[in-house]
Amino acid sequence: MATLDPSVQPAITAVDPTVYFKVENGSLLQALDLHLRSPGPTGSLDLLVTAGGTTTEHRLDPVGPGESTHRLYVPDVREPTSLTLRLRGAGRVLHEHMVRWLPQRHWTVYVVQLSHFDPGYTDLPSSVMEEYLHFLDQAVEWCEETETWPEETRFRYVVEQSWIAWHYTQNRPAAAVSRFARACRAGQIEVCALWANMVSDLLGAEEAARLLYPAFELKRRHGIPIRVAQHNDIPGMAWSLATVLADAGVRWLVPGVPDYFSTGYVGAQRADAGGGRSLHRSFDHAVVQPRDCPVAYRWETQDGRDVLVFLHRQGAGGAPDTNLTELPAALARLDTEGYPYDVARYCVMGGRRDNAPPRLAFAETIRAWNQRWAYPHLVMATDSMFCAALEPRLPVTLPVHRGHWPDTDYPVGATSTAEDLGTNRRAKEMLAAGERFAVMASTIGTYPYPEARLGQAYRDVLKFDEHAWGLSTPFGWAEDAHRREKSLYAHHAAASAHDVLVKSANAIADHVALEKEDWHILVFNALGHERTDVVEVPFASPRPAGMPMHLVRPPVGDPRAPYPVCGLAEGRELHNLPAELVDGRLELADASTGEVVAHELCGDPNGWAPTRFPTQRAGFAAHTPEAAWSIRFTARGLPAVGYRSYRVVRRADVPTYGDTLRSEAGTLENEYYRVTVDSRTGIVKSIRDKELGRELVDTQAGFGMGEPFARGVADGGIERARLVVPPTHRRGPVSASLLVRGSLCGSPELLGEIVLHRGVKRIEFHYRLLRDLGQTHAYFVAFPFQVPRPRFSFDTGLNVIRPIADQFPGTTTDYYAQRTWVGVEEGDGAWGVAWSAREAPLVQLGG
Structure with a gap:
């Protein structure tokens, strides 16, 4: 044994607890890291560690000059105590160090493997869905390969959105589907409740409900459990999600909310890299998620029910390192931040990419980890496994939050494909009507209820409203193809909805008894x-999409056999x-x-x-x-x-009819309104409500009623529309209108029409814009109503939202997505205005 030079006096500089525990000789020991500083080389050293009345002795190998770290194991303590360390060498105590020693948590970590589903972004949507077929094939194989492993180390995989699983069951042989369903029933693959990562602000009531149809169809057909929902990569959640999940009995929602606003992402720069600027985060973290610590809360619906939410802080992805190197630091951070539970959710992905493949290596690491460590104890898990472990640990007085969480950016992104967005909104209208009429037509006659066509149309509507809106670079052949695939969802849905609407209405019409043979x-x-x-x-x-065949029987005596012909209605041609x-x-x-x-x-x-x-x-x-x-x-x-x-x-x-409409010299008028238009600009200067005796236009607003304008994306500069020709007046016995033709920055042609109808209290503003894609402008239409002490509300399908009052804490008020209407009423509610945009969802409210 080397002797210690008397001039060399090593010292303990720090003692760090770790999250690691192991069992040795039946005792649970905690790992700690001892840090020494020595001015020169030493021989072997002894360390006496006393904690809670128990002293253990440790032999340290010789250390050289400078800093060194030594891993030691000491008995686990469950109460705060003092830890005394005495460093001995050459028969004497060289240094004594005392620290306050706190019990470390016995962590159980639920390692959840997901993929970050984006039907696009990493490839064309069709190619991404093809890739997921292979992902699930591989996942099923690994489930079967690890069936005999210890329960908590078996391969598991979370299918975040049911579109992936539904697509798999439609495109794989029955034997493969059976194996997949078996893995789901065994709890090794979990299918989550929602269809996709939706821009939920764009959904109406029916679409919100149908987010869960495919998942529960999988449950009915294949016995696949549906217990939890994910909602990833979108900084917002419509309040309707809470309602439909509560209705369906889905207890937990585990969203992956991105937080790129907090890092000031602007262009290719980030604030933490010396560029960009920090922006307001998508919700009030101080209220909902103090210290950014993962938190559980109840999300209350408008009618007082709730779903449980676990809001973690790994964003929309997961750690790709199969060795789980970053896990101990993540647990230590939870401890420092005051995370109150001894179970944690740790997300992993098979690569640093959206649509990452599954990897078996995570399960292999967990099996080896648990053989070495008692704690942290790792579980290869699904979200429902973690939620089931967490729920009994929740306090009775769990925080309750309520309200609508408007999306901070994806609804704006959707307007980049404005025509397609409008088509999808029209499709939703036609689907709602067509579905009702299809029920009636199939009930009273032989019209076959088009369940498959309606189901596919609704799925297409939802595919369009999914959040992947192109690739990461907004130009090029691939980007163009992606947008066209995305566009096709909306147009397929509209065509199918129109087909059902036309055919079912005509089928009903065939059963209407008419007294005379006229048209x-x-x-x-x-x-x-x-x-x-x-x-x-x-x-x-416009003709419907389908041209079904029907049998024509020749007249009696005609020797020809019955033969099929086509028609655009069921059993006949359209009229x-x-x-x-x-x-x-x-x-x-x-x-x-x-x-x-x-x-x-x-x-x-x-x-x-x-x-x-x-x-x-x-x-x-x-x-x-x-x-x-x-x-x-x-x-x-x-x-x-x-x-x-x-x-x-x-x-x-x-024929001629009584004259109740006026359209002349810059004026439109019916029984309800007198509208005055500036003949030089085509902008509405005044709307007089005859019933209320009120002027509805705020003349001090800086914009006219229904005035289109453009705002530069880069500089925020305002450009107003310019008339090309003087406004054209038109009047008939049913409606009167004023047609304007103009241009706007980035739009060489702008067509607009203001319409009043006889007997209908409504003013219509119609616009058609020819867009120059070389210009970077956002386009607006101003509606400055003169309403003292205004109170706003708007429809999101399943909820009526009052801005701020019905919002999740700290969420955006910059703009909102209305489903069918916005209301503004005078402070005492005595009167108000209802406003609706059929194809454009986004509105900004206020002065």
Whole structure:
């Protein structure tokens, strides 16, 4: 044994506890790291460690000059105590060190392997979904390979969104699906409840409910348990998610909320790298997640129920290191921050990429880890396993938060594909109506209820509203292909919805008894309440997608066999109004009352109208002239989910009706409103509500009512629209309008129309914008209402939200996504204005 030079006096500089525990000779020992400093080399040293009345002796190998660290194991303590360390050498005590010693947690860590699902971003959506087929094939193999391993080390994998699992069951052989379902039932693969990582602000009531349909279809068909939901990579959660999860009995939501705003991500720079700027985070961390520590809370629904939420801090991803090197530091940080539980969730991924593949190596590491360490005890886990372990440890007085969490950026990103976004919103409208009429048509007749087509259309709607909106670089062949695939979801949904709507309405019409053999127009109301509204019937309706076949039987005596022919309705062709009626010599009468109904002919042979498909219709009219025309009238008292029939009678002249509308010299007027327009700019200066006796336009706002403008993305500069030609007035017995043609920065052509209708208290603003993609501008339309002490509310499908009052703590008020309407009422609620945008969801509220 080397002797110690008397001039060498090593000293203990620090003692660090670790999270590691092991069992030795039946005793639980905690690992600590001893730090020494020595001015020169030493021989072997002895260390006496006293804690809680127990002293243990340790032999240290010789140390050289400088700093050194030594791993020791001391008996576990469960109460705070003093730890005394005496360093001995050459028969004497060289240094004594005392520290306050606190019990370390016996951690159980649930290691959850996920992939960060993005149907796009890393490849085209179709290619990503193909890749997931192979991911799940591999995951199933590893589940079976590790079935005989210790329970807590068996391979497990979380399918964050049910789209992945549903796609797998539709595209793999029955034997593969059976193996997959068996792994799910065994708890080795977990399918989460929601369809995808949605831009949930864009969802209506039906779409929010259908987020869970595929998952529960998997449960019904294959016995796959559905216990927990994930919602990843989106800094926002519509309040409707809490409602639909509570309705479905899904107890837990484990969101992965990105926090890139806190790092000031701007362009390619981050604030913590010396660039960019720090922005407001997506919620109030001081209230919800103090010290950024993972937290559990109850998310209360608007009707007082709740779901349990575990909000962790690994964002939307996980650690890719299969050796779990960063885990001890993560646990130590939890301890420092005051995390109150002895169970932790630690997310891992098979690579540093969205749509990361599964890896068996995590399970192999956990098996080796548990053989070495008693604690932290690792469990290769699913989210429901972690939640089941956490829930009994929750306090009775768990924090309760309620409200809508508006998304800070994805709804804005959705407007980059404005036409497709509008198409998807139209698809949702048509699906709601078509589904109702399909139920009626299949009940009263032989129309086959189109369950598969409706289901696919709703899935397409949801695919479009999923958050992956292109690749990481917004240009190039790949980006263009991604956007077109994304666009196709919306257009497929709209085409299918229109097909169901047309065919089911025609099937119902075939059962309507008509007293006379004249042409009739049947007007259906898909809403659950009586309605009076304007109807426009085109002479050439857009055809539905499907052309089903039906059998035609030759007349008696004809030797030909029955043969199939096609038709756009079930069992027949669609009917359009006769082309000769374009001359206007017709009369409409309510078939039930005989009352004559005022109508007008509307034409757009040049394709200038700010509506859907104007140029295509105008081109078709070049050889089918009536295609540019339609009949417009007001249908009064349409019964809830019912119809009225209007008889079309040919007459010798063009009828005239009483004049209740005005459109001249910068003025539009009906029974309810007088609208004054600046003839130089085409901007509304005044709206006088005749019933209320009030001016509705705030003339001090700086913008006119319905004024379009552009704002530069880089500099925030405002550009106003410019008229190309003076406004054009049009007036008929049913409606009066003012048509404007102009231009706007980044938009060489802007078409707008302001419309009033006879007998309907509504002002319509229609716009069509030709966008120059070379310009980086955001486009707005201003609606400055003069409402003293305004109180706002808006519809999100399942909830009516009052800004701030009904919001999750600290969430954005910059803009909101409305589903169907925004309301602003005067402070005492005596009167107000309802505003609705059919295709554009985003609104900014306030002064």
